[in-house]
Every structure is written in C-alpha cells, then in structure tokens.
Amino acid sequence: MIPLFSSKDVREADNFAINILQMPSIVLMENAARSIYEAIIENFSENEFYNVGIICGKGNNGGDGFTLARHFLINEFDVTIISLANENELKGDALTNFIITKKLIDSYPNSKMIIYQSIDSLALLSDCDLIVDAILGTGSKGSLSNELQSIVNYLNKLEAYKISVDIPTGLNVETATGETIYKADLTVTLSEFKTGLFYGKGYSHCGKIVKGSIGIGDLYYETIQTNDYLIEPEDAFYGLPEKNISAHKYSNGKVLVVAGSGKYVGAACLTANAVLRSGAGACFLAFPKSIKNIALEKLESPVLIAYEDQTKEFVNLENYDELKEKIDWADSIAIGPGLGRENGTIQFIHKLLEENKNKKIVIDADALFAINKCYKNFDLSNKILTPHHKEFADLISISIDELENNLLNIGRTFSVENNCYLVLKGAPTIIFNPMGEVFINSSGNVGMAKFGTGDVLTGVIASFVAQSKEIENSLISAVYLHSLAADLLIPKKTEYGIIPQNIIEEFPNAIKFLVDSFV
Ligand SMILES: NC(=O)C1=CN([C@@H]2O[C@H](COP(=O)(O)OP(=O)(O)OC[C@H]3O[C@@H](n4cnc5c(N)ncnc54)[C@H](O)[C@@H]3O)[C@@H](O)[C@H]2O)[C@@H](O)CC1
Ligand SMILES: Nc1ncnc2c1ncn2[C@@H]1O[C@H](COP(=O)(O)OP(=O)(O)O)[C@@H](O)[C@H]1O
Ligand SMILES: [K+]
Incomplete structure (x- = not known):
C-alpha cells in the first residue's frame, strides 16, 4: 500500500530539510531538477524528443523549471524557456537559477530564453516535441488568473509530450478539482505522492505519476500520519480470501x-x-x-x-x-x-x-x-x-x-x-x-x-x-x-x-x- 500525503505535509518536509537538516534550499531545488530530468529521460525512449519547451512561473515551481532547463542544455537538447516573470519579479532560489540559466543559455545557439509578453510568445513552442509545465506547484492558490487559463489552454492544444513539474498547473491538489488544468502525460511529483494526484481531476490530468526527489529520502514521511493509500497489487494478493483445504461448500x-x-x-x-x-x-x-x-x-x-x-x-x-x-x-x-x-x-x-x-x-x-x-x-x-x-x-x-x-x-x-x-x-x-x-x-x-x-x-x-x-x-x-x-x-x-x-x-x-x- 502506498501512503499518500497532503501538499501541506510535503511543504513541511521541505521545511524539515531546510530548518532541521540545514540543507540550503537551493540544494533541494537542484536535487528536484536532476531527478525530474532523470525521470523524463527514463520515461521516454531515445530520439523521442529533441526540442524541449519549459514554461516557468513566478515561484519555486518556476525555479525548478529554470534548473531543469540547465540539465537539458548540458545534455545537448535544444531548449526554449518562457519565463512568466521578469528578473525583478523573481526571488530566492528561483532568481538564482534564472540568472545561471540565462547566462548559460547564451553558449547554446539553438536554445533561447524569453520573458513572456503575451499569448503570442507561446508560438515559440510550436517546434517543441516535449513541453514542461513549471508554472505552479504546491504554492498554487485559488483558481487560475485569466492569463494563466489562456496559457494552459494554449499549451493543452500543442502536439507534444507534456510533463508537469510537481503538480499540473490548475489542479487544486487538496481537493483534486480545478477548471482549467494542464493535461500532462507524465507528472514528476516532488518528495512524496499527494493524494489529489490520484483521483478526481488529478486522475484525469496527471498522466503517469512518478516521484522526484529533493534528496531527503523517505524516512521523514514514516513519522507523518496519513489516512490515504494507493492500492498496490500485493494488497490485493494479501486480501484474497484464504482457502482451507478441508473446506466444504x-x-x-x-x-x-x-x-x-x-x-x-x-x-x-x-x-x-x-x-x-x-x-x-x-x-x-x-x-x-x-x-x-x-x-x-x-x-x-x-x-x-x-x-x-x-x-x-x-x-x-x-x-x-x-x-x-x-x-x-x-x-x-x-x-x-x-x-x-x-x-x-x-x-x-x-x-x-x-x-x-x-x-x-x-x-x-x-x-x-x-x-x-x-x-x-x-x-x-x-x-x-x-x-x-x-x-x-x-x-x-x-x-x-x-x-x-x-x-x-x-x-x-x-x-x-x-x-x-x-x-x-x-x-x-x-x-x-x-x-x-x-x-x-x-x-x-x-x-x-x-x-x-x-x-x-x-x-x-x-x-x-x-x-x-x-x-x-x-x-x-x-x-x-x-x-x-x-x-x-x-x-x-x-x-x-x-x-x-x-x-x-x-x-x-x-x-x-x-x-x-x-x-
Ligand atoms: N520549498 C522547497 O524547498 C522546494 C520547493 N520546490 C518547488 O517549489 C514549488 C512550490 O513553490 P512556491 O511555494 O514558490 O509556489 P509555486 O511556485 O507553486 O507558486 C507560487 C507563485 O504562483 C503565484 N500563484 C499562486 N496561485 C496562483 C493562481 N491561482 N494564479 C496565478 N498565480 C498564482 C503566487 O503568487 C506565486 O508567485 C513546489 O511545487 C516545487 O515545485 C522544489 O524546488 C523543491 C524544494
Ligand atoms: N473510466 C473508467 N475507468 C475505470 N473503471 C471504470 C471506469 N468507468 C467505470 N468504471 C468501473 O465500472 C464499474 C461501473 O459500475 P456502475 O456504474 O455501477 O455500472 P452498472 O450499474 O451498470 O453495473 C465500476 O466498478 C467503476 O469503477
Ligand atoms: K507544475
């Protein structure tokens, strides 16, 4: 049985790593991005995609996106990054990774990073065969702004493999609801599985769900009480009624x-x-x-x-x-x-x-x-x-x-x-x-x-x-x-x-x- 957690539990795990283990938060972001990169590579066969488009939001989910972009760049993929924030609007680890990636990308002539201006900016993604949604993660609140709704609708229409970082943008992972939601083929969710990815709109919008790691392992979660579980084959096996050889009808x-x-x-x-x-x-x-x-x-x-x-x-x-x-x-x-x-x-x-x-x-x-x-x-x-x-x-x-x-x-x-x-x-x-x-x-x-x-x-x-x-x-x-x-x-x-x-x-x-x- 796989335990499932709330996004609050997962955010507390981030705090545990940062405040108790004293891990610099940028290390968590680096770990997250590397594991997302590895999950994507593992889940697609070679030559399935070359051109990667990454849309980055204004928070740390966007930060994961800038960091992930670097892993694609150094592994010779062509990358198009669209940042929904300009440099002044970013802060912390997201800003640091924005700056690094912005400098690095200059050395890759087939790759580019732009700041989103209007929906027309997304036309740059038309050649991409893999699109990564790094717009919103666990910090998502309320329903999407009109602008984000148009962006998500536009992305959903593109013919490309779709990846979500942590949570598909537009999904309220606490209730598995949402109106306009990015429709992923693969969701790499960070740290632990969140219940809302597995039912309701989560079930219909996440595609395959795999776990990415922020680098603190699973032990922390063994101390967290949960009431939600995903059934695994072995649970069905152990639940099979036992047969007694001397039973009669x-x-x-x-x-x-x-x-x-x-x-x-x-x-x-x-x-x-x-x-x-x-x-x-x-x-x-x-x-x-x-x-x-x-x-x-x-x-x-x-x-x-x-x-x-x-x-x-x-x-x-x-x-x-x-x-x-x-x-x-x-x-x-x-x-x-x-x-x-x-x-x-x-x-x-x-x-x-x-x-x-x-x-x-x-x-x-x-x-x-x-x-x-x-x-x-x-x-x-x-x-x-x-x-x-x-x-x-x-x-x-x-x-x-x-x-x-x-x-x-x-x-x-x-x-x-x-x-x-x-x-x-x-x-x-x-x-x-x-x-x-x-x-x-x-x-x-x-x-x-x-x-x-x-x-x-x-x-x-x-x-x-x-x-x-x-x-x-x-x-x-x-x-x-x-x-x-x-x-x-x-x-x-x-x-x-x-x-x-x-x-x-x-x-x-x-x-x-x-x-x-x-x-
Ligand atoms: N905190 C940590 O230690 C780590 C966080 N990570 C990433 O960070 C994410 C959480 O980051 P944040 O807390 O910065 O939150 P997000 O990046 O999910 O979103 C926050 C930003 O989105 C805006 N926003 C929220 N709801 C919106 C809405 N409905 N319409 C439009 N804009 C909206 C907020 O104003 C804010 O600018 C995780 O999902 C994960 O991807 C990872 O890097 C691993 C480590
Ligand atoms: N899209 C789906 N994916 C997986 N299981 C489904 C899907 N749609 C229906 N089911 C399953 O099929 C069964 C339908 O049951 P129900 O609606 O009571 O049908 P009926 O009353 O006609 O027998 C349930 O077990 C339900 O979980
Ligand atoms: K996302």
Whole structure:
C-alpha cells in the first residue's frame, strides 16, 4: 500500500530539510531538477524528443523549471524557456537559477530564453516535441488568473509530450478539482505522492505519476500520519480470501443475492454468476417466480430460489418471511441490482436492514435508492455500500458538483459517521472504511464504463466478504481484481469490446495473474 500525503505535509518536509537538516534550499531545488530530468529521460525512449519547451512561473515551481532547463542544455537538447516573470519579479532560489540559466543559455545557439509578453510568445513552442509545465506547484492558490487559463489552454492544444513539474498547473491538489488544468502525460511529483494526484481531476490530468526527489529520502514521511493509500497489487494478493483445504461448500462462503425484477433480469444474473466465479461455495439468487425461466437461461451455477410474486415481477415486503431462512443462512447478502423501485420492494429492503444488524450486506443500485435520505434510520455496521458518484450524491441529498468538489472529505465523513464501508465506484474507485481511511484503486480502464460492470463488482464483493472475516482486505482485493480482469481483457477485446460477462469469465485468470506474480 502506498501512503499518500497532503501538499501541506510535503511543504513541511521541505521545511524539515531546510530548518532541521540545514540543507540550503537551493540544494533541494537542484536535487528536484536532476531527478525530474532523470525521470523524463527514463520515461521516454531515445530520439523521442529533441526540442524541449519549459514554461516557468513566478515561484519555486518556476525555479525548478529554470534548473531543469540547465540539465537539458548540458545534455545537448535544444531548449526554449518562457519565463512568466521578469528578473525583478523573481526571488530566492528561483532568481538564482534564472540568472545561471540565462547566462548559460547564451553558449547554446539553438536554445533561447524569453520573458513572456503575451499569448503570442507561446508560438515559440510550436517546434517543441516535449513541453514542461513549471508554472505552479504546491504554492498554487485559488483558481487560475485569466492569463494563466489562456496559457494552459494554449499549451493543452500543442502536439507534444507534456510533463508537469510537481503538480499540473490548475489542479487544486487538496481537493483534486480545478477548471482549467494542464493535461500532462507524465507528472514528476516532488518528495512524496499527494493524494489529489490520484483521483478526481488529478486522475484525469496527471498522466503517469512518478516521484522526484529533493534528496531527503523517505524516512521523514514514516513519522507523518496519513489516512490515504494507493492500492498496490500485493494488497490485493494479501486480501484474497484464504482457502482451507478441508473446506466444504457451506464453509467456503455462502451468499444470497436478492436482485432482479421483470424490468431488469440481466443485472441479477451478472451479480449471481460473479459470486461463484470469485470463489464462494454456495450462492442462491432470490428471484420473482413468475419470470424465473428468463433468469434460469442466463444463470450459470447459482441456484435460483423463486419467491411468490403473484405475477407482479418484483420483490415485496411479504416475501421477507419466505426468504428468511436463506437470509439467516447467508454469510453475506448482495441486494439491489435490477430490483426496481416499487414501494413493496423498498419496504422489503428496509426490513432486511432492520432485522440483520450485523450481517454483511452489500447494498447496491436500487437498494441504495431505497435508503436515499433515510439511511440514518439504519444501523449500517458491516454494511458495504457500492454507489457510483450520482447514487452517492442522491443518497446524501447533495448535488454531484458538491460531491465532486469535496469528494474525499464527504466520503470519509459518511463512512465514519455511519460506521460502514463505502465503495465509491468511478475512475478510480475509492474505498472508505469506518476509521476514516481511504484506499484508491490503481487498476481499471475506460472499457469498464458500461452497463452491468458494477453488478459484477457487487457479486465479487459479496463473494469475498462471505469467504473472509476481513471486510476491508476483501474489499481491496475484490475492487482491484475486478479492474485487473478488465485490464487483462484489453489486448483481446480493446476498450470498446469488453462486456460484463467477459469480466466474470476473466476473473479467475485475474486471480491467477495476481497469485503468479507473488509466488
Ligand atoms: N520549498 C522547497 O524547498 C522546494 C520547493 N520546490 C518547488 O517549489 C514549488 C512550490 O513553490 P512556491 O511555494 O514558490 O509556489 P509555486 O511556485 O507553486 O507558486 C507560487 C507563485 O504562483 C503565484 N500563484 C499562486 N496561485 C496562483 C493562481 N491561482 N494564479 C496565478 N498565480 C498564482 C503566487 O503568487 C506565486 O508567485 C513546489 O511545487 C516545487 O515545485 C522544489 O524546488 C523543491 C524544494
Ligand atoms: N473510466 C473508467 N475507468 C475505470 N473503471 C471504470 C471506469 N468507468 C467505470 N468504471 C468501473 O465500472 C464499474 C461501473 O459500475 P456502475 O456504474 O455501477 O455500472 P452498472 O450499474 O451498470 O453495473 C465500476 O466498478 C467503476 O469503477
Ligand atoms: K507544475
């Protein structure tokens, strides 16, 4: 698990280096620039670029840019530097490096440094095949000025590899938000990974993220408390439910899926089929009797139990007693996909939650709708809620913009206050636990943005939590493997052709791929 930090934590590390270790700050800038140079060279093959353009802002992020320019110059690249500040506006290490680079660049006839005058100054970058954004870093405050917005928009349109120094300009790294943001192919972030690079607008604007070094190593950060983590393959490996060689089918995870209705049959079968493919020993799908034949055609190994629906084609409060035995039997229950939103269905869901306080229940789709605005009436201990952003915003009665402007804090507060697990689906999916910790999933692809992939995840989660006592580790493993299966499908199906059934079929291969990489 990779710990993630706030930009405040990282700025304090700079202070630690300068004030406690007594490292001159210009040494930190030099280290930063050298490591950024090395990261860029490592991430592109030889001959991929010759002409480097660097745009430098007025603070130390710009200082990194002037310093980085020197490393490109002495390694024989042609460099065009555009400084957004004139010499009088710069100070400290940024000024020192500006002066050094300005003098040095005179010896390189194909390279030049200019002071930005207007947007037309950026035309100088048209021949560059690599552009470095050293405009704003951790000192960025508020939204971008109009001028910076036009600069970023202009840069985003250029055909070149795009690099960001520390943070893409325009990204608020504390909230992973921003309106106009530089869109990088590679972000070399300094000192430590910041949480906001990995979700929200950070996820969509950083490209590949690698760490650059200011030269103080990682030990300092071991003393800093964080609640945010990036999931790594080994976390998914250790979260895999253990298999006991003497297990039998009823000690191997028993799952009840309550899903589907006349309107939506497919969702129920995707969820139930995913349960057994991901290792549970037994799975019943509770489904309306009047339409059971349609489900039977799509169901693989799970057993269908048909409840009396009196041709209504959905589950009703009256069905609770009929299903009680299976409810009690199950180690975990998955409820919601395709269930519909009839009053009787909502009452059934409410009763299930009221009567099963500590049972592990995965609440998805229509079951989330059923507790919109009234979720506080239920004890959500051991419950796993799996909304996408819109479902979560509706659940807690806020707009999707409000949610996305403060995603981590809202998710965290919700899970802590309700003592539940929240699997907030999206790109990326984020898991929140009742202790206020956050785990960001690092695998997955846009091919998953399709009807039914979430139904599969619900089945995988119900299966894993039924097989294990560890909810948190099971969730980490389930979410990661669901996305890994989709990633393994890319060479065969492309980002266009993946369907949910493929993810179910690929799931065992994803487990094998993961296990083979550790044993
Ligand atoms: N402090 C240190 O010891 C180190 C800092 N480093 C670099 O320094 C960066 C932080 O430097 P600074 O604290 O100088 O901050 P930045 O360089 O990120 O930005 C500060 C400048 O941008 C302006 N600004 C801020 N928000 C703006 C907005 N919305 N629109 C327009 N202008 C805006 C400020 O007025 C100021 O001139 C890091 O991200 C990193 O790149 C590295 O050199 C390593 C060491
Ligand atoms: N662009 C994307 N990149 C990675 N994963 C994605 C992307 N879009 C969607 N997903 C994943 O696909 C699934 C979609 O779930 P959901 O929206 O509930 O679909 P449905 O309800 O139709 O089954 C979630 O696991 C989500 O994280
Ligand atoms: K930057």
